[in-house]
Amino acid sequence: xxxxxxxxxxxxxxxxxxxxxxxxxxxxxxxxxxxxxxxxxxxxxxxxxxxxxxxxxxxxxxxxxxxxxxxxxxxxxxxxxxxxxxxxxxxxxxxxxxxxxxxxxxxxxxxxxxxxxxxxxxxxxxxxxxxxxxxxxxxxxxxxxxxxxxxxxxxxxxxxxxxxxxxxxxxxxxxxxxxxxxxxxxxxxxxxxxxxxxxxxxxxxxxxxxxxxxxxxxxxxxxxxxxxxxxxxxxxxxxxxxxxxxxxxxxxxxxxxxx
Amino acid sequence: xxxxxxxxxxxxxxxxxxxxxxxxxxxxxxxxxxxxxxxxxxxxxxxxxxxxxxxxxxxxxxxxxxxxxxxxxxxxxxxxxxxxxxxxxxxxxxxxxxxxxxxxxxxxxxxxxxxxxxxxxxxxxxxxxxxxxxxxxxxxxxxxxxxxxxxxxxxxxxxxxxxxxxxxxxxxxxxxxxxxxxxxxxxxxxxxxxxxxxxxxxxxxxxxxxxxxxxxxxxxxxxxxxxxxxxxxxxxxxxxxxxxxxxxxxxxxxxxxxxxxxxxxxxxxxxxxxxxxxxxxxxxxxxxxxxxxxxxxxxxxxxxxxxxxxxxxxxxxxxxxxxxxxxxxxxxxxxxxxxxxxxxxxxxxxxxxxxxxx
Amino acid sequence: xxxxxxxxxxxxxxxxxxxxxxxxxxxxxxxxxxxxxxxxxxxxxxxxxxxxxxxxxxxxxxxxxxxxxxxxxxxx
Numbered sequence: 291x292x293x294x295x296x297x298x299x300x301x302x303x304x305x306x307x308x309x310x311x312x313x314x315x316x317x318x319x320x321x322x323x324x325x326x327x328x329x330x331x332x333x334x335x336x337x338x339x340x341x342x343x344x345x346x347x348x349x350x351x352x353x354x355x356x357x358x359x360x361x362x363x364x365x366x367x368x369x370x371x372x373x374x375x376x377x378x379x380x381x382x383x384x385x386x387x388x389x390x391x392x393x394x395x396x397x398x399x400x401x402x403x404x405x406x407x408x409x410x411x412x413x414x415x416x417x418x419x420x421x422x423x424x425x426x427x428x429x430x431x432x433x434x435x436x437x438x439x440x441x442x443x444x445x446x447x448x449x450x451x452x453x454x455x456x457x458x459x460x461x462x463x464x465x466x467x468x469x470x471x472x473x474x475x476x477x478x479x480x481x482x483x484x485x486x487x488x489x490x491x492x493x494x495x496x497x498x499x500x501x502x503x504x505x506x507x508x509x510x511x512x513x514x515x516x517x518x519x520x521x522x523x524x525x526x527x528x529x530x531x532x533x534x535x536x537x538x539x540x541x542x543x544x545x546x547x548x549x
Numbered sequence: 550x551x552x553x554x555x556x557x558x559x560x561x562x563x564x565x566x567x568x569x570x571x572x573x574x575x576x577x578x579x580x581x582x583x584x585x586x587x588x589x590x591x592x593x594x595x596x597x598x599x600x601x602x603x604x605x606x607x608x609x610x611x612x613x614x615x616x617x618x619x620x621x622x623x624x625x626x627x628x629x630x631x632x633x634x635x636x637x638x639x640x641x642x643x644x645x646x647x648x649x650x651x652x653x654x655x656x657x658x659x660x661x662x663x664x665x666x667x668x669x670x671x672x673x674x675x676x677x678x679x680x681x682x683x684x685x686x687x688x689x690x691x692x693x694x695x696x697x698x699x700x701x702x703x704x705x706x707x708x709x710x711x712x713x714x715x716x717x718x719x720x721x722x723x724x725x726x727x728x729x730x731x732x733x734x735x736x737x738x739x740x741x742x743x744x745x746x747x748x749x750x751x752x753x754x755x756x757x758x759x760x761x762x763x764x765x766x767x768x769x770x771x772x773x774x775x776x777x778x779x780x781x782x783x784x785x786x787x788x789x790x791x792x793x794x795x796x797x798x799x800x801x802x803x804x805x806x807x808x809x810x811x812x813x814x815x816x817x818x819x820x821x822x823x824x825x826x827x828x829x830x831x832x833x834x835x836x837x838x839x840x841x842x843x844x845x846x847x848x849x850x851x852x853x854x855x856x857x858x859x860x861x862x863x864x865x866x867x868x869x870x871x872x873x874x875x876x877x878x879x880x881x882x883x884x885x886x887x888x889x890x891x892x893x894x895x896x897x898x899x900x901x902x903x904x905x906x907x
Numbered sequence: 908x909x910x911x912x913x914x915x916x917x918x919x920x921x922x923x924x925x926x927x928x929x930x931x932x933x934x935x936x937x938x939x940x941x942x943x944x945x946x947x948x949x950x951x952x953x954x955x956x957x958x959x960x961x962x963x964x965x966x967x968x969x970x971x972x973x974x975x976x977x978x979x980x981x982x983x
Contacts, residue, residue, distance in 0.1 A: 292940040292941070292942060292950075292952040293919075293952070294915075294916050294917055294919070294952065294953075295914070295952075295953050295956045296914070296916070297912075297914050297956065299979070300912055300913065300914040300961075300977045300978070300979045301914050301916065301977045302977065302979075305961075305977040305978055305979045306975070306976075306977055307913075307961055307963055307976045307977060307978045308963035308966040308967070308974070308975065308976035309966075309975045309976075310972035310973070310975070311972075314972055318921050318971070319970070319971055319972075321970065321971075322923075323923035323924060323925035323948065323970075324923070324925030324926070324927050324970060325925075325970055326970060327970070328969075328970030328971050328972065329967075329968060329969070329970045332972045344755075344756055345755045345756055345757040345758070346755040347755065347756075348621070348753045348754075348755060350617070357768065358768075360762075360764045360766065363762075364756070364762055365755075365756050365762055366752075366753035366754065366755055366756045366762050366763045366764070367753065367762070367763075367764055367765070368616075368617060368620045368753055368764075368765040368766070369647075369764070369765065369766035369767065369768055370613065370616070370617075370643075371613060371616075371639055371640065371643050374609070374610070374613035374616075374639075374640070377605070377609075377610040377611075377613035377614045377616075377617065378613055378614065378616055378617030378620070379617060380603070380614055380617065381573060381575065381601075381603075381614040381615070381616075381617035381618035381621070381625070382617045382618065382620070382621050382753065384573070384601045384603070384618075385572055385573055385601060385618050385621050385623045385625075386621055386742065386754065386755070389754075389755050406606055406607060406609075406610065407606070407609075407610050407613070410605075410606035410610065481968070482927075482968070483931060483968060484931050484962075484963075484964035484965075484967045484968055487967045487968055488967065523926070524925040524926060524927050525925075525926050525927060525929075525930060528927065
C-alpha cells in the first residue's frame, strides 16, 4: 500500500510552504471529486485569512451545489432561497457596512432564477462581492440545462443538445452586468491549473478589498467544471472546459477600475 | 406631554418604525400601502435615526432583504398588499424556518388575482394558517385603528424577538388609508452593533474568536433532525397560543349573541352592537387582536353563555372556521360578509343577525 | 549551487482521487495509488518523491485541500 513518504529532513514546520487554511473546516467537502467548487472555497477563505477578516466577513450561499457552503467555511453565513443571495447580501452589507459581504452562487441560481436580484444589486452598486461559479449546468439537481449551457451541449433536459432556436442562446451575464454603472470590477477566471488558480485568487482578493472603497459591486465569475454533469473524468472535464467553455466564456478582466 | 398627530394608517406605521428604532425597511410599491415607503423616503430616516430604507426591485427581493437583515440581528420590516404578500411567501417561510424575527405589514385588498384595490379581509387563511410551504405559523396582529397601526410596530417587534418568529400586522385598505388622531411615542435610539450582538448572539454579525460561527439556515437534510426541528417549532407555537392571545370584548357580559370581527369589520360591528341593543337585542362583540394565536379559549367559554355567534368578515368566510373549531359545536356559528372591496354597513350586519338567529 | 527539495503530505482519507493534481505537477511526482482509501478512492501519493521541488502547484489545484507542501533549500 502506498503511503506518504515522510522525509523528516524536509517535512518540518519551518519548511512548510502550503497548507489548507484553518478557515476551511475539517468537514470533508460534499462536492464530487475534481469539482472546482472546493478550490474556489479554499481561495475565498485564503483571501479572508490574508485580510484578517474572519470576524467581519459574512457569506451568503443560496440553493445549488454550494447550498452547504456554510458547513465548510468557518465564518458567519446565511443560506438563501434559490437566486436571492444578492438581496440578502444587500441588507446585510447596508446594516453592517464595515463587514465584508459576499455571495457564492452558481449559474442556474445567478443567471436564471436570480437574474433580477443579481442585476439590481449590480445596478445599485451594492458594495459587496459576487462570486459566480459557472459550470454551464445545474449540478445539484442532476445535470439539467442552465442559462449558461453551451449551444449543442447535452444535459438531462437538453438530451439531444441545446437547440438555440427553441431553448435560447447561453447567457453571458458577466458581460451584461459589466455594462451596468453600479459594477466596479468585473472579471472572469478559472481554477483548473495552478496558474489560473493563483490569478483567480488575486482577482478574489481585489474584489474583497474593493468593498472598502465603496465604489460599487465586484463580480468574479469562475468558469468551472461539472464532471458528473458533463459525464467525464475530472481531468477530461477540465480539458473539455478549456476547449469548449473558454472560447465562449473567455477568461480575463471585463471591467477594471480606472486608475 | 402627549404628542398627537393626524395621520393615515400607512403613515402612522412608518412613523412608528422610525420612532421604535427600526433598523431597516425594504419595500416595493403597491396600492393601497405605498404611503409606507413614500412616507419613509420623505422623512429621511437615515438622517433621523440611521435607519436603512430601500425600494427593492420586487416584493421577492424585498422579503429576502428582510431575511438577510433579520439574520444579521437587526430590527427589519417590510410592507405590501395582498398580491405582493403572495410573492413574499417564499421569503416568509424561509424566515420562519430560520427562526428570525421581523415585521411584515399586509394592507389587504380584495382578490383573488389582481382583484381590486379596495379593502378586504380575504387573506385571513394565508396569514393565519401559514401561507408559504411547510408547517409554520406567524403571530398575526389585527389593528382596528390608526393608533393600533402605530402601536403594533413595537408590540410586533417585541413578540418577534421574544419568540424569534416573523410577525404579521394584518391590516386592510380602509385602515391603511383612513386618517385618525394618533398619539405618537418617544423617539427610541436604535441599538448599537454591540447591543445587537448581545441581543442576538445567533446573528451573522461576524465570527469573532470567542464564539463558533453563526449559520442562518432553514436546511437540514437529516430527517430525524428535521422532524425534531419541526417539533421545536410546534412547541414554540403552542407556547405562543398559551401566552400571547389578545382580544377585546364589548358588551359581552349579558350578551345572548355576539359578533366576532377584527380590523375594519370590528369597527362596523361596534355600531351594529349599538343598533341591535337599541332594538332590545342583547348583542356583544369579541374583537380578536391576535388572529394567531386565536382567542379560542375565550370563545369556548362564551359558547356556554351565548346562543349564537355571527362571524363578520370582509371575505367569503375564513375566520369562521377557527370560531367553529373553538366553540366545539356548542352553539350555531354563522357568517356574514361582503367581498370585492365592499365594507358592510352596520345595519346589514344587524339584519344578518336577525335573519340567521331570530 | 543551492537547490530546493520538496515533499508533500496527502490527507489520504480525504483525497477523492480526482487526479487533478497529477498533470499539475511539473516534475511528474504524483500518481494515484493502486490501493483505495476508506471511501474507495485511489488516492494521490508521491511516486517520484526525489523529483519534488515543493512548488505547491498540486496543493493549489487540489479541490479538497488535502495536500500539505514542504520545501527546503539544500546545498549540493
